Amino acid sequence: MNVFLKSLFLGVSAASLIAFSASAQQRVLRYNADFDAAPLKAFEALIADFEAANPDIDVQLTNFDHEGYKTAIRNFLTADSPDLANWYAGNRMAPFVKAGQFMDVTDVWEANGLNDQLASSVGSMTIDGKKWGVPYTYYQWGIYYNKDVYKKVGVSEPKNWAEFVANCEKFKASSIDCLTTGTKALWPGAGIFDYINLRTNGYEFHMDLTAGKVAWTDAKVKATFAEWAKIQPYITANHAAIDWQDAAALLVQGKAANYVMGNFAVAVFKEGGMTNDTLGFLQFPEITAGLPRAEEAPTDTIHIPAGAKNVEDAKKFLAYVASAEAQTKLNAALGQLPTNGKSTVGDDPFLKAGFETVSTAKGVAQFFDRDAPAEMAKAGMEGFQEFMVKPENLDAILERLEKVRGKAYN
Amino acid sequence: MAGTAVVSPQRTSSWWKRNQRSLAPWLFLAPGIAMFLLYVMWPIFASIWLSFYDWDGLGAKTWIGLENYVELIDDENFYTSLKNNVIWLVLFMLAVPAGLFMAIFLNQTVTGIRIYKSLFFFPFVISQVVVGLIFSWFYAPGFGLLYQLIEWTTGTGIAFLAEPDYVTYALVAAGLWPQIAYCMILYLTGLNNVSPDQIEAARLDGAKGWKMLWHVILPQLRPATFIAVVVTIIGALRSFDIVSIMTDGGPFGSSRVLSYYMYEQALSEYGYRMGYGAAIAVILFAIMMVFITGFIWKMVGDERGV
Numbered sequence A: 001m002n003v004f005l006k007s008l009f010l011g012v013s014a015a016s017l018i019a020f021s022a023s024a025q026q027r028v029l030r031y032n033a034d035f036d037a038a039p040l041k042a043f044e045a046l047i048a049d050f051e052a053a054n055p056d057i058d059v060q061l062t063n064f065d066h067e068g069y070k071t072a073i074r075n076f077l078t079a080d081s082p083d084l085a086n087w088y089a090g091n092r093m094a095p096f097v098k099a100g101q102f103m104d105v106t107d108v109w110e111a112n113g114l115n116d117q118l119a120s121s122v123g124s125m126t127i128d129g130k131k132w133g134v135p136y137t138y139y140q141w142g143i144y145y146n147k148d149v150y151k152k153v154g155v156s157e158p159k160n161w162a163e164f165v166a167n168c169e170k171f172k173a174s175s176i177d178c179l180t181t182g183t184k185a186l187w188p189g190a191g192i193f194d195y196i197n198l199r200t201n202g203y204e205f206h207m208d209l210t211a212g213k214v215a216w217t218d219a220k221v222k223a224t225f226a227e228w229a230k231i232q233p234y235i236t237a238n239h240a241a242i243d244w245q246d247a248a249a250l251l252v253q254g255k256a257a258n259y260v261m262g263n264f265a266v267a268v269f270k271e272g273g274m275t276n277d278t279l280g281f282l283q284f285p286e287i288t289a290g291l292p293r294a295e296e297a298p299t300d301t302i303h304i305p306a307g308a309k310n311v312e313d314a315k316k317f318l319a320y321v322a323s324a325e326a327q328t329k330l331n332a333a334l335g336q337l338p339t340n341g342k343s344t345v346g347d348d349p350f351l352k353a354g355f356e357t358v359s360t361a362k363g364v365a366q367f368f369d370r371d372a373p374a375e376m377a378k379a380g381m382e383g384f385q386e387f388m389v390k391p392e393n394l395d396a397i398l399e400r401l402e403k404v405r406g407k408a409y410n
Numbered sequence B: 001m002a003g004t005a006v007v008s009p010q011r012t013s014s015w016w017k018r019n020q021r022s023l024a025p026w027l028f029l030a031p032g033i034a035m036f037l038l039y040v041m042w043p044i045f046a047s048i049w050l051s052f053y054d055w056d057g058l059g060a061k062t063w064i065g066l067e068n069y070v071e072l073i074d075d076e077n078f079y080t081s082l083k084n085n086v087i088w089l090v091l092f093m094l095a096v097p098a099g100l101f102m103a104i105f106l107n108q109t110v111t112g113i114r115i116y117k118s119l120f121f122f123p124f125v126i127s128q129v130v131v132g133l134i135f136s137w138f139y140a141p142g143f144g145l146l147y148q149l150i151e152w153t154t155g156t157g158i159a160f161l162a163e164p165d166y167v168t169y170a171l172v173a174a175g176l177w178p179q180i181a182y183c184m185i186l187y188l189t190g191l192n193n194v195s196p197d198q199i200e201a202a203r204l205d206g207a208k209g210w211k212m213l214w215h216v217i218l219p220q221l222r223p224a225t226f227i228a229v230v231v232t233i234i235g236a237l238r239s240f241d242i243v244s245i246m247t248d249g250g251p252f253g254s255s256r257v258l259s260y261y262m263y264e265q266a267l268s269e270y271g272y273r274m275g276y277g278a279a280i281a282v283i284l285f286a287i288m289m290v291f292i293t294g295f296i297w298k299m300v301g302d303e304r305g306v
Helices: A002-023 A037-053 A066-078 A090-098 A106-111 A119-125 A147-153 A161-173 A187-210 A219-234 A244-252 A265-271 A311-322 A324-334 A349-359 A374-389 A391-408 B002-050 B067-073 B076-092 B095-106 B113-125 B128-139 B145-154 B167-192 B196-204 B209-220 B222-237 B240-246 B258-267 B274-305
Strands: A027-033 A057-063 A084-088 A134-138 A141-146 A177-180 A256-262 A279-282 A294-296 A299-303 A363-365
Touching: A027 A037, A027 A066, A027 A311, A037 A057, A037 A311, A037 A324, A057 A311, A066 A084, A084 A090, A084 A311, A090 A299, A106 A311, A119 A134, A119 A299, A119 A363, A134 A311, A134 A324, A141 A147, A141 A187, A141 A244, A141 A265, A141 A294, A141 A349, A147 A161, A147 A256, A147 A279, A161 A177, A161 A219, A177 A219, A177 A244, A187 A219, A187 A256, A187 A294, A187 A363, A187 A374, A219 A374, A219 A391, A244 A256, A244 A265, A256 A265, A265 A279, A279 A349, A299 A311, A311 A324, A374 A391, B002 B274, B067 B274, B076 B167, B076 B222, B076 B258, B076 B274, B095 B113, B095 B167, B095 B222, B113 B167, B128 B145, B128 B167, B128 B240, B167 B222, B167 B240, B196 B209, B209 B222, B222 B274, B240 B258, B258 B274
Parallel strands: A027 A057, A027 A084, A177 A256, A294 A363
Antiparallel strands: A084 A299, A134 A299, A141 A256, A141 A279
């Protein structure tokens, strides 16, 4: 009798619990994002997993066009704030943090042990000693090269800068562009600058320079440009008039040998017909011997706007996105690198190489236009482009950049 | 009692009657004036006011007085843009004579002339964005028609959009294409109104060719010329679409014009300096004001003359 009563009691309470959760209204979590088609699919899967784990939360994703989002976010953060929003790490998020538009999420990091698991991103997510969002993916930059062209010209992978420059002369003799790029949109040129500066002067100096602590007329900056000048004659001549995809076509067609690019370019190379056998990945070669190696890995992030209505569930979502399992699955679908050190990557040779490269780096830069504030970034990238077209203007360029530095960091 | 009741409506109606004639035009103008104040005058004064602030579009505005203008005076990019605006203004005026000669050429009665006319007018119908795209392919290094043509004749191709010294001229050429068509259509309608009597009289007096054009036809085309010059000047100062589509102001800012520089500073990805952008807009407005005042002066003068 006693047992019967107990089971009856349990049954009733279980039934009431089910009834309760079914009748309880789902809490809405509004999420604004800027995914392209493939990442959108990957994220929809992640959201489905999250909703399965938290049946009482309904994530409503509003997806924007990638370029349009950069303008839209400024409007919706002030006018009609969602609970979650995509953005970028480093100095790119500084304007929103300074304007009080993003919420401090340091507690999410502390409660979930993220300081340890996301160790490589701690620097880029911290402003004024607080964390302002959670990174979910990054991708490596480096040199992508055409193996067939290397074979045809008869050169081997360069082990250092001197060998790279020597290779360039051989490519030139076969009228192949040693290094290609397309700077119509300016940013691809900044990748070359970042790497030459990181390899010539090291991570600390590069971060100081992008943070406005060092003058552009500094001798060390000039040293960077002196190294750059060595390969300037071997860069695709009309790079200022072409897009980065056009330059990728030159690499695919064997008209160019090397390309300093982000891993997202692999998809474009492969669409053009390259395979794992013909496309190679190189870490950017060493310039100053013995310098600790730093890499570029721009990080994509999710933030909670200050005007969010459902903060509690938003923090739950951030914790979920930061977790090792979620990042492993998400980045396998994205074809990028998880920021969580406990995650794993699949069999793709470029991802493996990238994970190896970035996770063993002594420092991770975010890319020039994310590390430097907008005004400095724009002027800098224009200067890099000008230098690659007219290296003789170097002094004027550096003076101009120094002038911009004087007003861009207030 | 009855007297006062009659008087008061009489009074009001007589006030209305007395002022009806002077009030009616204002009443009819009111909707237009309201729109003009709201959408033209208010933005002008708001921009001028904004140009004295430092504002990123998100945070608080800080009053900095004339600092934006002081910075502008010391800004190389501003002078590049200004210089390019002058190049645009001067070279864009070629559209007027070019349109005139095309109109004279097409002003004849041949079978199918309407088809030819519409074909010549076609560039003006398509969007500036499309014009920009077509011309960037035309100039494109590697596969562009012009690039290959130059490569074939001289041995080395010229990528006009990558050359800081040529790029603005290449853009003006692209902008001229639709603008010539526009001027042509203005002159074609003008030519319809040229009096045949005067031409016949001139012919009897022995006028031909250039003399006929200069002394007989052109004076009759003055209204068309006036409009063509006005739309061409405005077109040159508004040359934003072509710059944005073809070069984004590049290479390294050498094809910027003021309107594009304003957009870059105020609204583009690396900008959000609303105050500085507004200061550029004010300068652009001042330049336009010179021309606008000139036009209004002339129009008022013409009306008084009639």
